[in-house]
Amino acid sequence: MVDMVKTHTGVSFGLTEEQKMLQKMARDFTTAEIIPVAADFDEHATFPEDIFHKARELGIVNMNIPAEYGGVGASPFEEVIVAEEMAYGCTGISTSVSTNALGDLPIILAGNEKQKAYWLGERLVDKGEFVSYCVTEAGAGSNVVGIQTRAEKKGGSYLINGSKIFITNASHAHFFTVFAKTNPDAGHRGMTAFIIDRNSPGVKVGKKFDKMGQRASDTAEIVFENVEIPEENRIGEEGQGFYLAMKVFDYSRPGVAAAAVGLQRRALEESVKYAKQREAFGTPIYQHQAIGHKIADMAINYEASRLLTWQAAWQVEMGIVNSKVPAYAKAFAADMATKAAIDAVQVFGGYGFMKEYPVEKLLRDVKIFQIYEGTSEIQRNIIVRELFK
Ligand SMILES: Cc1cc2nc3c(=O)[nH]c(=O)nc-3n(C[C@H](O)[C@H](O)[C@H](O)COP(=O)(O)OP(=O)(O)OC[C@H]3O[C@@H](n4cnc5c(N)ncnc54)[C@H](O)[C@@H]3O)c2cc1C
Numbered sequence: 001m002v003d004m005v006k007t008h009t010g011v012s013f014g015l016t017e018e019q020k021m022l023q024k025m026a027r028d029f030t031t032a033e034i035i036p037v038a039a040d041f042d043e044h045a046t047f048p049e050d051i052f053h054k055a056r057e058l059g060i061v062n063m064n065i066p067a068e069y070g071g072v073g074a075s076p077f078e079e080v081i082v083a084e085e086m087a088y089g090c091t092g093i094s095t096s097v098s099t100n101a102l103g104d105l106p107i108i109l110a111g112n113e114k115q116k117a118y119w120l121g122e123r124l125v126d127k128g129e130f131v132s133y134c135v136t137e138a139g140a141g142s143n144v145v146g147i148q149t150r151a152e153k154k155g156g157s158y159l160i161n162g163s164k165i166f167i168t169n170a171s172h173a174h175f176f177t178v179f180a181k182t183n184p185d186a187g188h189r190g191m192t193a194f195i196i197d198r199n200s201p202g203v204k205v206g207k208k209f210d211k212m213g214q215r216a217s218d219t220a221e222i223v224f225e226n227v228e229i230p231e232e233n234r235i236g237e238e239g240q241g242f243y244l245a246m247k248v249f250d251y252s253r254p255g256v257a258a259a260a261v262g263l264q265r266r267a268l269e270e271s272v273k274y275a276k277q278r279e280a281f282g283t284p285i286y287q288h289q290a291i292g293h294k295i296a297d298m299a300i301n302y303e304a305s306r307l308l309t310w311q312a313a314w315q316v317e318m319g320i321v322n323s324k325v326p327a328y329a330k331a332f333a334a335d336m337a338t339k340a341a342i343d344a345v346q347v348f349g350g351y352g353f354m355k356e357y358p359v360e361k362l363l364r365d366v367k368i369f370q371i372y373e374g375t376s377e378i379q380r381n382i383i384v385r386e387l388f389k
Contacts, residue, residue, distance in 0.1 A: 003137050006041060007023040008151045012175035013307070013310075015081070017114045018286070019077070019078065021033075022060075022081055022082065023081050023082075024076055026081065026082040026085035027085045027088075027344055029055065029058060029060065029086075030085050031089070033054055033354055034048075034051065035089045035090070037051075037067040037093075038089055038092075038093060038361070039093065039355075039361065041215050041216035041238050042090070042092060042216055043215075045208075045210070045215040046216055046217065047171070047217075048096050049172065051096075051097060052094060052096065052097045052296065053128060055097050056128055059226050060082045060086075061098060061100060061101070062101065062104070062125060063082065064079060064101050064104065064105070064108060065104060065108070065121075065124060065125055066116075066120075066358070068290060069085065069116050069117060069120040069121035069125060070120075070121045070125035071120065071121075071124075072126055075317050076255075076314075077257075077310070077313045077314055079101065079190055079254075079313065080254050080255060080257075080309055080312075080313040081258075083258035084265070084306070085218040085262060086098070086259075086262065087262025087263055087266075088262040088263070088265055088266045089262075090361075091213075091214055091259055091262070091263050091366075091369075092214035092215050092216030093217075094262070095168060095217040096168075096169060098216045098255065099130070099131075099132065099168045099169045100124060100131050100169075101252070101255065102252045103130075103131030103133040103173070103177050104124060104131055104381050105133070105177075105252060106133070106177040106235050106244055107119050107195065108120065109168070109244065109247055110235050110240065110244050111235050111236075114232070115195065115232075115233075115235065119195055123127065123175065123315060123345075125176065128170055129173075129174035129175070130167045130169050130172045130174055131173055131176065131177060132167045132168060132170050132176050133168070133176075134164040134167050134170075134176045134177065135147065135164070135165060135179045136165055136166050136167070137149065137162065137163060137165055138163065138232035142375060142377075143185055144179075144188075144191075144242065144245055144348075145188045146180060147162075147179060147180070147191070148162055148181070148184075149162025149163065149164065149180040149181065150162055150180060151192060151194060151226065153182070153231075154228070156230065157229060157230050158182075158228070158229050158231065158233075158234065159227070160178070160194065160202075160224040160226075160227040160228075160229060161224055161226060161227075162180060162223075162224055163181055163221060163222060163223045164221065164222045164224075165221045166219055166372075167219065167220055167221070167222055168217055168218065168219055169217070169218050170208075170217065170218065170219070170221070170222050171218045171220045173205075174197070175196060175198055176195070176196045176198070177194070177235065178193070178196050179191055179242075179245055180196075180241070181194070182238045182239065182241075183239065186217065186239065188242035189239045191239070191241035191245070192235075192237075192239060192241040193234070193235040193240070193244050194233050194234055195281055196224070196233065197229075200228070200229060201228070201299065202226045202227035203222065203223075203227055204222070204224075205220055206220050206221035206222070206223065209221075210386060212367065213361070213366065213367055213368060214365050215364075224235065231251065249323075249326070250321065250322075250323050250326050251316055252373060253327065254312040254313040254316060254326055254329055256334075256369065256372070257305065257312060257326075257329035257330045257333035258333075259298060259370045260330075260336070260337035261302065261305045261306045263362060263365065263366055264298065264302040264305060264340045265302055266358070266362060267337070267343070267344040267359065267362050268299055268302050268344075270271055270344055270358055270359055270362075271295050271298060271343070271348075271359075273343045273348045274347060274351075275291055275292075275295060275347055278348075278349075289367065291347055294343045294346065294347060295347065297339075298339075298340045298344070301340065302340070305329070305332055305333040305337070308332055308333065309333055311325055311329070312325045312328070312330075322386070323382050324382070324386040325333075325381055327379040327380075327382040327383050327386075328379075328383065330352055330373065330374065330379050331376050331379035331380060333369070335370065335376055337366050337368065338366050340362075341359065341362040341363040341365075343365040343389065344362060345359050347359075
C-alpha cells in the first residue's frame with residue numbers, strides 16, 4: 001500500500017490521519033461483519049439488509065448525502081476508501097450496501113431543496129430506506145438514448161409506462177430514480193428523470209435474477225403500468241435526463257473502480273499467502289518464476305488501479321468535470337481485477353476451482369465489473385470521444 005508521501009509540490013499519495021481512521025473503521029467492519037458471512041450469503045443469494053443497517057449506524061453507507069440533509073457528507077475520496085475496504089470482503093455485499101449512493105445521485109446533483117429534504121433526508125437518512133437507479137431496459141443498456149419508458153404529462157402529473165431490467169436492489173428499494181422519455185422524438189434531449197415511490201399503483205417488481213456472481217446483491221426487473229406521479233417528482237427540467245444520467249456516471253464510476261480495486265487486493269493477498277505455503281517440486285510455488293511474476297503483475301496492477309481510482313475521486317472532489325479519468329479508472333480497474341481473479345485461480349491450481357477456497361468466488365464476482373455502469377467497451381468509447389473531440 002502507498003503510504004504518506006508529501007512533497008513540496010503539494011501532491012500527496014498518502015492518506016490524512018482522518019482518512020486512515022476511516023479506512024481502519026471500514027476494514028474492521030469488513031473483517032467482523034462481511035468476511036465471515038460472505039460465502040454463505042453468496043451461496044444462498046442472501047440480501048445483506050442487517051449489514052446495511054449496521055454500516056449505516058457507523059456512517060459508511062449513504063456517504064454522499066450532504067450533512068444539511070442529515071447525511072454523512074463524505075467526500076468522493078472518502079467514499080472510495082470505504083468502497084475498496086468493503087469490496088475486499090465481498091463485492092456482492094458491498095454492491096448491495098453501496099447502491100443507495102448511485103440511486104440518490106440524480107437527486108443530489110439535480111434535485112430541488114424540497115426533494116433533497118424529503119427523499120434524501122427523511123426517506124434515506126431517517127427511515128434507512130433503499131433507492132435504486134433505473135436506466136437500463138431489455139432493449140437498451142449501453143445505448144441509453146434507446147430507452148422506451150415513456151413519461152406523459154397529464155395536467156399536474158406524469159403517467160409512466162415501461163419497464164427496467166437488471167436493477168440493483170430493486171426487490172428491496174422503497175423508491176426509484178427512473179429515466180424516461182418525455183419526448184420520444186427528441187433523441188437524447190427527450191429524456192427526463194423522475195422519482196417513483198415503490199408504493200405507487202402500477203409499480204411491479206419482478207422476481208430477482210439468479211446470477212453467476214455478486215449473488216448477495218439483488219438484481220430485478222421493474223414494470224411501470226400507468227403509474228401516475230406528481231409533477232413535483234420530476235428531477236430537474238424536462239429534457240435534461242440524458243445529461244444527468246451521464247453526470248451521475250462521472251460521479252459513481254470512481255466508486256465502482258474502487259470496488260474492483262478491493263477485489264484485486266483480495267486476489268493479491270490470497271495469492272501471496274497460498275504461494276508461500278504451497279510447495280511443488282520441493283519449493284514454495286512463488287519461487288517458480290511463472291507464478292511469482294503473475295503475483296508481481298497483480299501487485300503492479302492493483303497499485304496502478306488504485307492510483308487511477310484515487311485520481312478520479314480527487315477530480316470529482318475538486319469539481320473537475322471530465323468523463324475521461326473516471327472512465328480510465330473504471331475500465332482499468334475492472335480489466336485488471338478480472339485478470340487478477342483469473343490469475344489467482346491459476347496460482348491455486350486445482351484448489352482454486354473449488355468453492356472451499358476464496359478465489360473461486362472472486363472469479364465469479366469479478367466479471368460484472370466489466371459490464372455494469374458502462375461496459376469496458378463503452379468506457380473506451382468515452383475515452384476515444386474525449387481524446388478526439
Ligand atoms: C448485475 C447487474 C446489475 C446492474 N445494475 C443496474 C442498475 O442498478 N441500474 C441500471 O440502470 N442498470 C443496471 N445494470 C445494467 C448494466 O448497466 C447493463 O447491463 C450494461 O450497461 C450493458 O448493457 P446491456 O446488458 O444491454 O448490453 P448491450 O448494450 O446490449 O451490450 C452487449 C455487448 O455489446 C457491446 N457494445 C454495445 N454497444 C457498443 C458500442 N457502441 N461499441 C462497442 N461495444 C458495444 C457491449 O460492450 C457488450 O459487450 C446492471 C446489470 C447487471 C448485470
